[in-house]
Amino acid sequence: MSDPTGIADSSNGLGKVEIEDLTITFKLPGGEPLDAVKNVDLILEPGSFTALIGPSGCGKSTILNAIAGFVPISGGTIRIDQDMVTGINPEVGVVFQQYALFPWFTAIGNVEFALKRLQLPKAERRDRAIEALREVGLEDRARTFPGQLSGGMKQRVALARTFASEPKVLLMDEPFGALDAQTRVAMQELLLRVWDMHRATVLFVTHDVDEALLLSDWAHVMSAGPGRIVESIDVDTPRPRKVDEVTEDFLNNRNRIMRLLRPGESGDSAE
Amino acid sequence: MKPLGRVLNVALSLIGVTIVWWLVAVSGLISQELFPTPHAVFIAALELYDDGILFSDLAVSLGRAAVGFLIGASLGILVGLMTARTRLFAYALGPFLNLLRPIPAIALVPVAIVWFGIGEGSKYFVIAYTVFLAVWLNTHHGTAHVALTYIRAARSLGARRTREFFEVIIPAAAPHIVVGLRLGAALAFLSLVAAELSGASAGIGFRLQDARDYVRTDRMFVGLIELGILGALLDQFFVVVGNKLVHWEQM
Numbered sequence: 001m002s003d004p005t006g007i008a009d010s011s012n013g014l015g016k017v018e019i020e021d022l023t024i025t026f027k028l029p030g031g032e033p034l035d036a037v038k039n040v041d042l043i044l045e046p047g048s049f050t051a052l053i054g055p056s057g058c059g060k061s062t063i064l065n066a067i068a069g070f071v072p073i074s075g076g077t078i079r080i081d082q083d084m085v086t087g088i089n090p091e092v093g094v095v096f097q098q099y100a101l102f103p104w105f106t107a108i109g110n111v112e113f114a115l116k117r118l119q120l121p122k123a124e125r126r127d128r129a130i131e132a133l134r135e136v137g138l139e140d141r142a143r144t145f146p147g148q149l150s151g152g153m154k155q156r157v158a159l160a161r162t163f164a165s166e167p168k169v170l171l172m173d174e175p176f177g178a179l180d181a182q183t184r185v186a187m188q189e190l191l192l193r194v195w196d197m198h199r200a201t202v203l204f205v206t207h208d209v210d211e212a213l214l215l216s217d218w219a220h221v222m223s224a225g226p227g228r229i230v231e232s233i234d235v236d237t238p239r240p241r242k243v244d245e246v247t248e249d250f251l252n253n254r255n256r257i258m259r260l261l262r263p264g265e266s267g268d269s270a271e
Numbered sequence: 272m273k274p275l276g277r278v279l280n281v282a283l284s285l286i287g288v289t290i291v292w293w294l295v296a297v298s299g300l301i302s303q304e305l306f307p308t309p310h311a312v313f314i315a316a317l318e319l320y321d322d323g324i325l326f327s328d329l330a331v332s333l334g335r336a337a338v339g340f341l342i343g344a345s346l347g348i349l350v351g352l353m354t355a356r357t358r359l360f361a362y363a364l365g366p367f368l369n370l371l372r373p374i375p376a377i378a379l380v381p382v383a384i385v386w387f388g389i390g391e392g393s394k395y396f397v398i399a400y401t402v403f404l405a406v407w408l409n410t411h412h413g414t415a416h417v418a419l420t421y422i423r424a425a426r427s428l429g430a431r432r433t434r435e436f437f438e439v440i441i442p443a444a445a446p447h448i449v450v451g452l453r454l455g456a457a458l459a460f461l462s463l464v465a466a467e468l469s470g471a472s473a474g475i476g477f478r479l480q481d482a483r484d485y486v487r488t489d490r491m492f493v494g495l496i497e498l499g500i501l502g503a504l505l506d507q508f509f510v511v512v513g514n515k516l517v518h519w520e521q522m
Contacts, residue, residue, distance in 0.1 A: 068423070068427060069427075070423055088423065088426040088427050089427070090426075090427060090428060090429030092427060093427065093428075094423065094424065094427045096420055096423075096424065098420060100420040100421060100423070100424040102421065102424075102425075102438075102439065102442070103519035103520070104442040104443075104445070104517075104519055105438075113425075113428060113430070113438065114428040114429070116429070116430070116434065117428070117429030117430070145518070145519055146519075147519050161428070162428075165428055165429060
């Protein structure tokens with residue numbers, strides 16, 4: 001897969017993720033090994049938006065956790081701009097499903113936490129934090145603690161926090177999975193808007209097919225036992241995309257993925 | 272429950288208990304020597320107040336509890352942070368501290384007296400020991416079990432170890448530390464009385480022992496009520512301060 005959509009031109013060319021022959025094996029409580037991910041090849045072009053879709057247990061979050069440096073890999077390599085991933089790296093931002101905001105800091109305190117690594121003067125750090133909150137429409141909630149924010153607002157603060165530290169790669173693990181349908185759509189549009197300003201390379205894990213097709217340039221469908229990619233779909237629906245404008249492309253892709261995800265047809269029984 | 276409702280609840284419950292207490296005491300079933308009326312206890316309290324020992328005992332006991340608590344709590348937090356975040360300390364101290372836990376404070380009183388004499392030192396030691404174990408255990412537990420996502424988020428946001436420790440691990444463990452301090456304060460009282468019952472010349476525990484020698488149950492009741500009220504107030508204090516300190520997590 002070469003340049004997926006042409007949008008890579010607008011990024012600074014950084015943030016290329018190359019995964020080669022990745023295998024991740026866990027030990028089950030009984031001591032037996034389990035291949036959560038087996039022989040996966042995946043390339044994320046700089047500035048592209050890639051979705052990983054699949055049923056739970058197919059290893060999609062495991063791949064994300066490996067790129068983030070959260071879990072050790074058992075075989076293969078992961079490189080970001082030629083550098084091998086060996087641990088947690090602040091060039092790689094992560095947005096978690098459960099937000100992972102620090103409840104002891106205010107919204108702006110959370111964003112500033114991320115900015116501290118840039119070692120800016122205090123006033124500039126503050127300005128940039130406010131700017132980041134403005135991008136997600138929460139500048140008037142800067143002094144609010146996460147406990148007083150709704151789920152959608154929490155995830156907006158988390159987005160602001162992650163984008164503020166300007167990662168080259170952004171990993172999102174079902175970030176909108178805990179939100180209700182309407183909030184979810186609003187968040188998807190917000191994400192596309194903010195992403196358009198920052199253009200990090202995004203890997204987005206979801207089990208929602210519509211979400212994947214709305215957001216991504218490439219959608220990779222995964223299957224469990226062992227976790228692997230069974231099909232890669234080039235989502236060439238032109239941007240900007242709208243939730244309420246369903247094109248024929250979209251429906252075709254949707255049907256294709258749905259068939260792959262149907263139990264028993266995606267090679268679940270294959271060993 | 273609303274604050275006013277709670278005050279009303281406490282007041283009504285105490286009035287009810289006092290009425291039953293009074294009825295039992297005047298019924299003649301038990302000699303009033305052994306079971307004084309509320310009124311006799313009130314008179315005994317006034318008497319102690321007039322002698323100037325009601326508040327001086329209170330001050331002495333509170334002072335001992337405070338010093339012992341401060342020593343035990345600061346050591347407990349410090350060692351708890353160390354054993355939870357440094358494998359060396361966990362291996363070196365963990366088993367030993369867990370072995371100490373079942374040893375009750377009162378069993379330590381004889382040892383403390385031999386080591387520190389019957390002065391203030393032995394009281395501080397016994398109280399600090401009890402408080403230390405409670406605070407250590409809770410601090411250790413809270414610090415060792417900080418949610419993995421917080422640590423992952425902190426590191427992927429570029430926080431180095433020092434910043435992770437002070438801005439993530441300590442606040443994340445703070446609710447547990449506060450619970451440890453609250454428990455420690457209650458235990459400080461228990462061990463205080465244990466320490467004062469043997470070898471003291473002032474304090475609530477000493478006054479209880481002293482009253483026994485003269486079979487002054489009315490004075491004993493004064494001491495017990497003092498301990499109850501003091502303990503309850505202290506607990507409330509820790510709840511209020513704790514809720515302010517870890518405002519993101521209502522206790």
